[in-house]
Amino acid sequence: MPILLPELLWLDGAFRRGLGVDVDARTGRIVRVGAEAELLARAGDDLVAGGPAAELVPSTAVPEYVRGGPQVERLPGRALLPGFINAHSHAFQRLIRGRTQWRPADAPDADFWSWREAMYAAAHALTPEDVFAVSRFCFLEMLRAGITTVGEFHYLHRDRNGSPYDDPNELALRVVAAAREVGLRIVLLDVAYATGGVGEPLRPEQRRFATPDLDAFLAQVWDLRAAVRDDPLVTVGLAPHSIRAVPREWLRPAARWAADHGLPLHMHVSEQPAEVRASLERYGLAPVELLDAEGVLSAAFTAVHATHISDAEVQLLGETRATVCACPTTERDLGDGFLPGAALRAAGVAIAVGTDSQTAIDPLEEIRLLEYHERLRRQRRVLLTEPLGDRLEVAPVLLDAGTVAGAHALGLDAGRLRAGACADLVAIDLEHPALAGWTDESLAATLALCAPADIVRDVWVGGVRRVEARRHALDHEALEAFRRVAGAGVPTPGAEPPSN
Amino acid sequence: MPILLPELLWLDGAFRRGLGVDVDARTGRIVRVGAEAELLARAGDDLVAGGPAAELVPSTAVPEYVRGGPQVERLPGRALLPGFINAHSHAFQRLIRGRTQWRPADAPDADFWSWREAMYAAAHALTPEDVFAVSRFCFLEMLRAGITTVGEFHYLHRDRNGSPYDDPNELALRVVAAAREVGLRIVLLDVAYATGGVGEPLRPEQRRFATPDLDAFLAQVWDLRAAVRDDPLVTVGLAPHSIRAVPREWLRPAARWAADHGLPLHMHVSEQPAEVRASLERYGLAPVELLDAEGVLSAAFTAVHATHISDAEVQLLGETRATVCACPTTERDLGDGFLPGAALRAAGVAIAVGTDSQTAIDPLEEIRLLEYHERLRRQRRVLLTEPLGDRLEVAPVLLDAGTVAGAHALGLDAGRLRAGACADLVAIDLEHPALAGWTDESLAATLALCAPADIVRDVWVGGVRRVEARRHALDHEALEAFRRVAGAGVPTPGAEPPSN
Numbered sequence A, B: 001m002p003i004l005l006p007e008l009l010w011l012d013g014a015f016r017r018g019l020g021v022d023v024d025a026r027t028g029r030i031v032r033v034g035a036e037a038e039l040l041a042r043a044g045d046d047l048v049a050g051g052p053a054a055e056l057v058p059s060t061a062v063p064e065y066v067r068g069g070p071q072v073e074r075l076p077g078r079a080l081l082p083g084f085i086n087a088h089s090h091a092f093q094r095l096i097r098g099r100t101q102w103r104p105a106d107a108p109d110a111d112f113w114s115w116r117e118a119m120y121a122a123a124h125a126l127t128p129e130d131v132f133a134v135s136r137f138c139f140l141e142m143l144r145a146g147i148t149t150v151g152e153f154h155y156l157h158r159d160r161n162g163s164p165y166d167d168p169n170e171l172a173l174r175v176v177a178a179a180r181e182v183g184l185r186i187v188l189l190d191v192a193y194a195t196g197g198v199g200e201p202l203r204p205e206q207r208r209f210a211t212p213d214l215d216a217f218l219a220q221v222w223d224l225r226a227a228v229r230d231d232p233l234v235t236v237g238l239a240p241h242s243i244r245a246v247p248r249e250w251l252r253p254a255a256r257w258a259a260d261h262g263l264p265l266h267m268h269v270s271e272q273p274a275e276v277r278a279s280l281e282r283y284g285l286a287p288v289e290l291l292d293a294e295g296v297l298s299a300a301f302t303a304v305h306a307t308h309i310s311d312a313e314v315q316l317l318g319e320t321r322a323t324v325c326a327c328p329t330t331e332r333d334l335g336d337g338f339l340p341g342a343a344l345r346a347a348g349v350a351i352a353v354g355t356d357s358q359t360a361i362d363p364l365e366e367i368r369l370l371e372y373h374e375r376l377r378r379q380r381r382v383l384l385t386e387p388l389g390d391r392l393e394v395a396p397v398l399l400d401a402g403t404v405a406g407a408h409a410l411g412l413d414a415g416r417l418r419a420g421a422c423a424d425l426v427a428i429d430l431e432h433p434a435l436a437g438w439t440d441e442s443l444a445a446t447l448a449l450c451a452p453a454d455i456v457r458d459v460w461v462g463g464v465r466r467v468e469a470r471r472h473a474l475d476h477e478a479l480e481a482f483r484r485v486a487g488a489g490v491p492t493p494g495a496e497p498p499s500n
Helices: A036-048 A060-068 A092-096 A112-124 A130-145 A170-182 A204-209 A214-228 A248-260 A273-283 A288-294 A311-319 A330-331 A341-346 A363-378 A396-403 A402-411 A443-450 A473-486 B037-047 B059-068 B092-097 B112-124 B129-146 B170-182 B206-210 B214-228 B248-260 B275-285 B289-295 B311-319 B328-333 B341-346 B363-378 B396-401 B404-409 B441-451 B475-487
Strands: A003-011 A014-016 A018-023 A028-035 A072-082 A083-091 A103-105 A147-154 A185-192 A234-240 A265-267 A301-305 A325-326 A348-351 A386-388 A391-393 A425-429 A456-461 A464-467 B003-011 B015-017 B019-024 B027-035 B074-080 B085-089 B100-106 B146-152 B185-192 B233-242 B265-269 B301-305 B323-326 B350-353 B386-388 B390-394 B425-430 B456-461 B464-467
Touching: A003 A036, A003 B003, A003 B464, A014 A443, A018 A036, A028 A036, A028 A204, A036 B085, A060 A301, A072 A456, A083 A130, A083 A248, A083 A348, A083 A402, A092 A112, A092 A130, A092 A473, A092 B386, A112 A204, A130 A147, A130 A170, A130 A456, A130 A464, A130 A473, A130 B265, A130 B386, A147 A170, A147 A234, A147 A265, A147 A402, A147 A456, A170 A214, A170 A234, A170 B248, A185 A214, A185 B456, A204 B341, A204 B363, A214 A234, A214 A248, A234 A248, A265 A288, A288 A311, A301 B003, A311 B206, A325 B185, A330 B363, A341 A348, A341 A363, A341 B015, A348 A363, A348 A402, A348 B027, A363 B170, A363 B328, A363 B363, A386 A396, A391 A396, A396 A402, A396 A443, A456 B311, A473 B185, A473 B404, B003 B037, B027 B037, B074 B456, B085 B129, B085 B323, B085 B350, B085 B404, B092 B112, B092 B129, B092 B475, B100 B248, B112 B206, B129 B146, B129 B170, B146 B170, B146 B233, B146 B265, B146 B404, B170 B185, B170 B214, B170 B233, B170 B363, B185 B214, B214 B248, B233 B248, B248 B265, B248 B289, B265 B289, B275 B289, B275 B456, B289 B301, B289 B311, B311 B341, B328 B363, B341 B350, B350 B363, B350 B396, B363 B396, B363 B441, B363 B456, B390 B396, B396 B404, B396 B441
Parallel strands: A003 A072, A083 A147, A147 A185, A185 A234, A234 A265, A265 A301, A301 A325, A325 A348, B003 B074, B085 B146, B146 B185, B185 B233, B233 B265, B265 B301, B301 B323, B323 B350
Antiparallel strands: A003 A014, A003 A018, A018 A028, A072 A425, A103 B390, A386 A391, A391 B100, A425 A456, A456 A464, B003 B015, B003 B019, B019 B027, B074 B425, B386 B390, B425 B456, B456 B464
């Protein structure tokens, strides 16, 4: 309980009528998904039998109460979907949204690498309190956009001088606390970071990211995991940052450690051609080939970006059942290039999505760009498809990328409406003018390919409604706190990072 | 009057404080743009001197009333910009949003041409009342998104059997009436359509578009122009559909007629490679070369799409000061390919934008894709720029594409806040969480590159506020009427068009 009865419910690749979801806010899980009549009858049985809801509702009041009262909620004009999974995020980068869209008049060029300098400068300005405030506001924006889980790729470990905090997990715990406060599910992907480039020492402006000793870092991750163990909304994953930022020798032990403890394993992979060149030069292997040689690839592994991988690397990812996390709004902003989306799908690689740099926070925009970028390149339409009846449909592929694939990448039983899964749900406003003209058959496509972010009306995480009619209890407070940080001395991007 | 005093005002490529706009709802024009104190003092003078506002406000009440009353409106937390210009639209296509995102399982492929069949089927189902209802709803969606002028590329002329209506302008006048009812400024770009492809007869499914006789068609445009002459919100332009749909012999006389009467001239140009091939085959010239040979190119000419033009054609457009209207949300949807954006700018071609197929109605999304698509292709950032102080900025280029360039393409004194221009304005909600963190310096970039459609709060056309706090007086009525059409037998895309 409660039982949610929407007008339409997304199940097995289609929107369907007459169905509902019974969620348990105490366990945070879906009790069952089924026909409305069956759900109501079972709920009545549970109550009469002194089942889980009996303590809340007097059994004498049952059928009327169940049908009319707060334990059963009809959601007219709304379609219910699993909440979206944001499989790759750097929450603090929300701070530089819109602040890097220029270059000095005397700069010959701007690219990923010049953007990164601006991003480093922002990272270096933040106190632990700032990290909390910025993350909380960013997570709230995610919730309102229908994201119910974030995979936070967290590499801010040290203080502004590069010294460890008394608790090395100080900043990770601030980020976790931010997610907890707004009620967002979080998988803290704790990042190992030891080199400034392939075979290069760490640069001064990377000092807050430093994890110079792998064993010490894994111990730190272990401590973090212990600290959050009792929280059903928080889990931990391991993230060697990239082959740029960790030495080859770390890859195998890190991957083994993650596997031994059942943790998801994420890395940035081949976002830029320079990384591929450096890898080939140093190791004689492209990045995914290197990861394969070191035993990193598996169904628990997620390669973030993978914009510059070869056909052979696509095959390696497919054979090992790895996931690729695309971040198309970031990849277009940073000029990273195109995901080989159709090739990955053909090889059996699941594609998840992430908001990454937070230039936009809109899971629908992320998923639709998978298809649209493919169309732009190939000058054809309807490319990432799966069969549904006698049609090839795009929408189920895209919605799966935003839900099922992301949940898999983060090691969660989420992203699907089914008994036992996380009760993380999104209600779409079917009255929104942008959707007008939808039919049961076309709604998924209108939503996945044409709808603005504000079609998301309500959001539940762990069975608790956190966003109702587009509002969250902390909207005002979180915005004000964010503004205080954003207004107070965020370095002008392009300026020198603060000195040691 | 009224005098609008926003927190920030977009002027000469930057957001500035302490400025306001004095608009005259009777003329529909901007009276002046200036410093707040000066505007208030002048307004007082006008009133005392029995100026234009005196009839509305008793002169004895002047300074207090002017400062505090409804004649002066402060817009705290809002930034004022010129309204966006949608230079290329087919309003009726709003009906198939989300309905063409699949293909039959046995279809080898989907592309622009297969999409066009679905679009034709929708076009053929519409009664004049339907055309009004669909256009009105679509225009309302534009207004709410901050669009204050639409260039409606109108090619629905005949009834479902291909016969002329009693008034050949029947459907054009329905479209105009739809815009007038919601208060959107419209330039009806009346479309000549005579061939089914280069050198091919019209196909049966194109029969509603037919204008088989150029002189008769120009007479029809003349009549339309006369019918709307007294309406300050309505003007007319001429639009030979494309070199696919009009014979070469029509180009020169059509262009001359438009020039003689001072009308803007628009054509679809090189949206698909097949058009370029057909042009080369038939004429030995690429489409823009053909237009040049026939004297079509000028500062009054707009080439819509221009996705597949050569460097030489880019130069021809630049030399003749023509405009290109890009429609990037449509071009990505239809797999048209990329605009040569940077090359066009380097050649001096102004770039306007249009929502075209209405797959999305969001002028900010159109303008940002100009830059983002360029980044995806070239793997660099900050590409479409102009100097502002010691910086190269993207945002002014994009905002100009959405305003100044579109107004020029449609032959209007609009798109800029200056005395005498159309009083078409948009107020952005600076409290929107997606903008949080903006500074006076970064706001334009956040808006142009990162903001969702619902940051638009208020919209004025001709000095009259039509959208207030995201609502329009006709929201409900227009939605209901649209639904009746959308629900009632829109042919399934891909199905056969109705028979003759």
